[in-house]
Amino acid sequence: MSSYPLLSLSIWTPIVAGLLVLATGDDRQALLARRLALLGALLGFVVTLPLYTGFDRASAAMQFVEQALWIPHFNVYYHLGVDGIAMPFILLNSFITVIVVLAGWTVIENRVALYFAAFLFLSGIMNGVFAAQDSLLFYVFFEATLIPMFIIVGVWGGPNRVYAALKFFLYTLMGSLFMLVALLYLYDHSGGSFAMADWKALPLGLEAQQWLFFAFLAAFAVKVPMWPVHTWLPDAHVEAPTGGSVVLAAIMLKLGAYGFLRFSLPVLPDASRNLAWLMIALSLVAVVYIGFVALVQLDMKKLIAYSSISHMGFVTLGFFIFNAYGVEGALIQMISHGFISAAMFLCVGVMYDRMHSRMIADYGGVVHRMPKFAAFMMLFSMANCGLPATSGFVGEFMVIMGAMQVSFWIAFLAASTLILGAAYTLWMYKRVIFGPIANDHVAALTDVNAREIVILSVLALAVLVLGVYPLPLSEIMHASVNELLRHVALSKF
Amino acid sequence: MSKAFVFPDFYIAQPELILLGLACAVMLFDLYVRDARRSLTYALAQFALLGSALSVLNVLTGTMGDLAYTFNGLYVADVMGHILKLFACVTLSVVLIYSRTYLADRGLLKGEFLSLLLFALLGMFILISANSFLTIYLGLELLSLSLYAMVALNRDSALSTEAAMKYFVLGALASGLLLYGMSMIYGATGSLMLTEISRALSQGAADRTVVVFGLVFLVSGLAFKLGVVPFHMWIPDVYHGAPTAVTLVIGSAPKLAAFAMAMRLLVNGLLELAVDWQQMLIILAVLSMAIGNIAAIAQTNLKRMFAYSTISHMGFMLLGLLTGVVQGNWLNAADAYSAAMFYAIVYVFMSLGAFGTLLYLSRAGFECEHLDDLRGLNRKSPWTAFIAMLLMFSMAGVPPTAGFYAKFLVLSSTVAAGQLWLAVLAVIFSLIGAFYYLRIVKLMYFDEPLSGRDVAVSISGNSDMRLMYSVNGLALLALGLLPQPLMALCFIAIKSL
Numbered sequence: 001m002s003s004y005p006l007l008s009l010s011i012w013t014p015i016v017a018g019l020l021v022l023a024t025g026d027d028r029q030a031l032l033a034r035r036l037a038l039l040g041a042l043l044g045f046v047v048t049l050p051l052y053t054g055f056d057r058a059s060a061a062m063q064f065v066e067q068a069l070w071i072p073h074f075n076v077y078y079h080l081g082v083d084g085i086a087m088p089f090i091l092l093n094s095f096i097t098v099i100v101v102l103a104g105w106t107v108i109e110n111r112v113a114l115y116f117a118a119f120l121f122l123s124g125i126m127n128g129v130f131a132a133q134d135s136l137l138f139y140v141f142f143e144a145t146l147i148p149m150f151i152i153v154g155v156w157g158g159p160n161r162v163y164a165a166l167k168f169f170l171y172t173l174m175g176s177l178f179m180l181v182a183l184l185y186l187y188d189h190s191g192g193s194f195a196m197a198d199w200k201a202l203p204l205g206l207e208a209q210q211w212l213f214f215a216f217l218a219a220f221a222v223k224v225p226m227w228p229v230h231t232w233l234p235d236a237h238v239e240a241p242t243g244g245s246v247v248l249a250a251i252m253l254k255l256g257a258y259g260f261l262r263f264s265l266p267v268l269p270d271a272s273r274n275l276a277w278l279m280i281a282l283s284l285v286a287v288v289y290i291g292f293v294a295l296v297q298l299d300m301k302k303l304i305a306y307s308s309i310s311h312m313g314f315v316t317l318g319f320f321i322f323n324a325y326g327v328e329g330a331l332i333q334m335i336s337h338g339f340i341s342a343a344m345f346l347c348v349g350v351m352y353d354r355m356h357s358r359m360i361a362d363y364g365g366v367v368h369r370m371p372k373f374a375a376f377m378m379l380f381s382m383a384n385c386g387l388p389a390t391s392g393f394v395g396e397f398m399v400i401m402g403a404m405q406v407s408f409w410i411a412f413l414a415a416s417t418l419i420l421g422a423a424y425t426l427w428m429y430k431r432v433i434f435g436p437i438a439n440d441h442v443a444a445l446t447d448v449n450a451r452e453i454v455i456l457s458v459l460a461l462a463v464l465v466l467g468v469y470p471l472p473l474s475e476i477m478h479a480s481v482n483e484l485l486r487h488v489a490l491s492k493f
Numbered sequence: 494m495s496k497a498f499v500f501p502d503f504y505i506a507q508p509e510l511i512l513l514g515l516a517c518a519v520m521l522f523d524l525y526v527r528d529a530r531r532s533l534t535y536a537l538a539q540f541a542l543l544g545s546a547l548s549v550l551n552v553l554t555g556t557m558g559d560l561a562y563t564f565n566g567l568y569v570a571d572v573m574g575h576i577l578k579l580f581a582c583v584t585l586s587v588v589l590i591y592s593r594t595y596l597a598d599r600g601l602l603k604g605e606f607l608s609l610l611l612f613a614l615l616g617m618f619i620l621i622s623a624n625s626f627l628t629i630y631l632g633l634e635l636l637s638l639s640l641y642a643m644v645a646l647n648r649d650s651a652l653s654t655e656a657a658m659k660y661f662v663l664g665a666l667a668s669g670l671l672l673y674g675m676s677m678i679y680g681a682t683g684s685l686m687l688t689e690i691s692r693a694l695s696q697g698a699a700d701r702t703v704v705v706f707g708l709v710f711l712v713s714g715l716a717f718k719l720g721v722v723p724f725h726m727w728i729p730d731v732y733h734g735a736p737t738a739v740t741l742v743i744g745s746a747p748k749l750a751a752f753a754m755a756m757r758l759l760v761n762g763l764l765e766l767a768v769d770w771q772q773m774l775i776i777l778a779v780l781s782m783a784i785g786n787i788a789a790i791a792q793t794n795l796k797r798m799f800a801y802s803t804i805s806h807m808g809f810m811l812l813g814l815l816t817g818v819v820q821g822n823w824l825n826a827a828d829a830y831s832a833a834m835f836y837a838i839v840y841v842f843m844s845l846g847a848f849g850t851l852l853y854l855s856r857a858g859f860e861c862e863h864l865d866d867l868r869g870l871n872r873k874s875p876w877t878a879f880i881a882m883l884l885m886f887s888m889a890g891v892p893p894t895a896g897f898y899a900k901f902l903v904l905s906s907t908v909a910a911g912q913l914w915l916a917v918l919a920v921i922f923s924l925i926g927a928f929y930y931l932r933i934v935k936l937m938y939f940d941e942p943l944s945g946r947d948v949a950v951s952i953s954g955n956s957d958m959r960l961m962y963s964v965n966g967l968a969l970l971a972l973g974l975l976p977q978p979l980m981a982l983c984f985i986a987i988k989s990l
Contacts, residue, residue: 025875026875070975070977071976071977071980072977072981073977073980073981073984074905074980111871114871114875136901139892140892140893140897143891143892143897144891144892144893146891147886147891150931150934151934151938154934154935154938154939155871155938155939161939162935162939162940165935165939166928166931166932166935169927169931170924170927170928170931173891173924173927174924177920177921177923177924178917178920180901180904180920181904181908181913181916181917181920184901184904184905184908184909184916185908185913187905187908188905188908188909
């Protein structure tokens with residue numbers, strides 16, 4: 001194991017890079033800001049690689065642990081560590097940051113330094129969420145993500161950006177403030193400890209567990225987002241700049257799902273089991289109902305946003321059926337959705353940069369002008385509907401298998417996503433890409449340039465590799481998932 | 494029976510004496526200074542603040558932080574008092590730096606402002622160190638009278654004059670309530686000394702009905718000084734009407750003194766009645782958080798908006814004061830009271846920054862006080878906008894800023910006291926409050942400047958102000974990243990009581 005503080009590096013490298021980018025000042029230094037940002041993002045990604053290579057796959061314990069007293073008055077530690085559940089997300093996050101920086105290279109011409117700095121800050125802060133082993137540290141990182149995202153949506157967003165940014169911020173803040181009260185209750189109840197490990201072993205009565213469960217649900221359900229508190233997401237996605245949508249879909253939604261695994265399941269196992277029916281029901285509503293909602297969208301970004309909600313429904317479903325297929329499938333689905341949704345939003349971004357429209361009706365026949373792009377988008381669309389040999393298939397298939405062990409009807413309803421997903425994604429693809437050239441604007445389109453090809457190829461590679469050979473990912477998770485499931489099965493009182 | 498005259502120990506009261514001397518010196522000195530050289534008086538006032546801060550430090554080290562009484566027990570020196578006094582000196586020094594240009598541009602940088610400021614500080618010192626109803630009243634009136642006069646400093650402004658009248662009349666009423674309550678308690682316990690009252694109450698010697706009756710008036714008077722609902726009516730008008738520099742004075746250091754006054758009266762004196770006053774404070778706190786946060790949303794004037802925000806913050810701080818004693822158990826007390834103290838200190842820094850922003854963006858002939866005046870600030874001056882954004886997020890209680898820990902500590906003691914529903918209410922109201930702080934960030938970052946009211950074409954502040962403003966904002970960030978020192982300081986201070 002490495003002696004470097006790798007997790008601290010993965011948090012602070014992007015943040016320091018962000019400060020440097022911010023220091024370049026106004027838009028006259030835009031190129032310098034871009035280069036610095038790319039360098040920072042790459043460096044941030046490189047420092048996370050040893051986390052994968054040095055990871056002990058057989059152990060469910062926290063690895064790369066760093067611990068230092070932070071606020072002695074409250075017994076709060078700067079305590080970092082990752083297990084097989086958290087580690088892949090740090091890699092994913094740092095990787096997506098590089099993609100986002102590249103994607104915003106020429107598109108953003110206004111307040112460039114602020115834009116890239118916001119993404120770098122966000123990247124470091126989100127790594128902090130995944131690495132935190134102290135609940136207060138987790139909360140601080142969890143909340144701090146709001147500030148850069150608020151700025152990103154509000155400054156570079158679309159016409160209705162102010163509404164979207166405020167809605168995003170207040171919705172999420174509402175959820176997390178309830179979580180704060182729950183954290184304080186647990187702190188008080190555990191005799192003055194914020195350590196997640198202590199809380200795991202803390203005996204709690206069923207009633208207390210259920211109240212706490214709802215408090216955590218308020219925070220995480222908003223973030224995931226689960227039906228019926230999902231309404232902020234389509235607004236935020238539609239108004240956010242491409243990079244913002246990518247980070248939002250690829251990483252930020254995962255913070256909520258990750259929270260379920262860190263708090264709800266291990267700290268409140270009895271409540272989780274007791275209320276699993278509720279979670280499964282909400283997840284299925286998300287999968288089926290939101291799938292139908294996606295079908296009727298006129299705006300491509302909105303369609304993908306709804307598709308995200310539907311896919312995240314799969315994730316929460318997988319968590320609350322409490323078997324290895326379900327949880328592992330859900331985790332793989334999270335990673336895979338990170339790549340696919342990022343790619344889909346980038347595809348829309350590519351078209352939007354040229355046409356300045358996201359309306360499906362404004363397109364048609366794009367394939368005649370952008371054949372390379374159409375091929376890429378074909379792959380990602382297929383992955384989005386869960387075609388075998390793409391990463392989208394693996395997770396969904398595992399969750400459906402897990403659900404089948406619990407109940408045929410849950411599996412049946414969940415499996416409807418395979419049809420619905422194909423319907424909304426491919427129908428959109430057909431209307432946008434195929435057919436005769438719809439208008440002069442489409443006729444004037446130019447195909448993807450080298451920078452865009454690089455971005456899309458990298459993502460395509462990730463989608464295909466994970467789809468064909470998911471073992472490197474799933475073997476990391478095995479030990480941690482089994483440990484988690486063993487723990488959830490035990491009663492706390 | 495007469496007590497022998499005991500010569501008072503002047504040593505531990507030296508901060509007050511030195512400050513009194515220096516304040517008089519500033520007043521006299523200014524008579525001999527022409528307008529052009531007014532900065533000399535300004536420098537002398539800063540020196541007076543420094544001098545009193547040093548003498549506080551001197552007493553703190555001299556007494557090793559031990560509890561000490563003098564003037565026949567009218568005056569108490571303890572660590573909480575020393576720390577609050579130090580913060581009051583620092584705060585007013587920052588106030589002077591922020592308001593110098595503003596006042597000079599408006600012809601208000603006169604000896605009156607500076608000496609009144611120092612006398613107000615003297616009032617705060619006395620209030621902070623008071624150990625008797627008499628000393629509390631003395632300090633309070635010295636502070637209040639100085640502030641009334643400062644509000645009216647801009648004689649030609651009808652708005653200021655109206656605000657001063659309102660402040661004075663309502664303030665006098667509140668003093669009356671306070672005195673009435675004091676007299677009831679004096680009647681029941683037979684003493685004006687807080688320590689004596691506390692002893693009488695714990696021996697059960699006092700008539701409980703009379704004491705509780707007096708307590709109601711006492712808490713009302715205190716609530717007025719803190720500016721919590723339903724005794725908040727003066728706050729928006731006075732904050733709005735006073736010149737922004739004076740608003741800055743009223744909205745900052747006196748909150749520390751009001752906190753000390755609450756601690757002295759309720760904790761030092763009337764802790765036996767905690768069950769009674771905690772109930773009253775619950776009502777005051779919930780109403781303040783509700784009305785403060787909701788009314789602030791409707792404001793378009795920044796000074797009024799921050800006034801309502803003050804009300805809600807004071808309500809939040811009360812949550813710390815009212816969770817100290819749980820069913821006669823004092824285990825939580827030090828945590829709860831130090832949470833309230835932390836909140837008060839952090840609030841003062843946030844308030845400094847908030848009104849400092851307005852002063853920073855105002856210039857000769859232009860008052861920055863409308864919401865639209867902040868539009869597009871990020872375009873004009875990214876750094877100023879960044880600091881202002883930090884301030885707003887801190888006010889809203891979003892980590893990683895100091896404001897988060899202020900809320901966190903108070904909520905923590907509320908939860909520890911078993912008042913979960915109160916914590917949930919507080920959380921809901923602070924969510925409502927987050928909206929209007931976010932609106933300011935939105936105006937600064939998302940909107941383009943209005944062409945008509947061209948704000949901050951050139952930001953007028955001189956270099957020491959710019960530096961101070963940055964330090965102010967970054968301090969809140971630093972305290973958010975490393976809150977331990979201030980937390981420990983507040984805890985030690987409360988432990989010393």
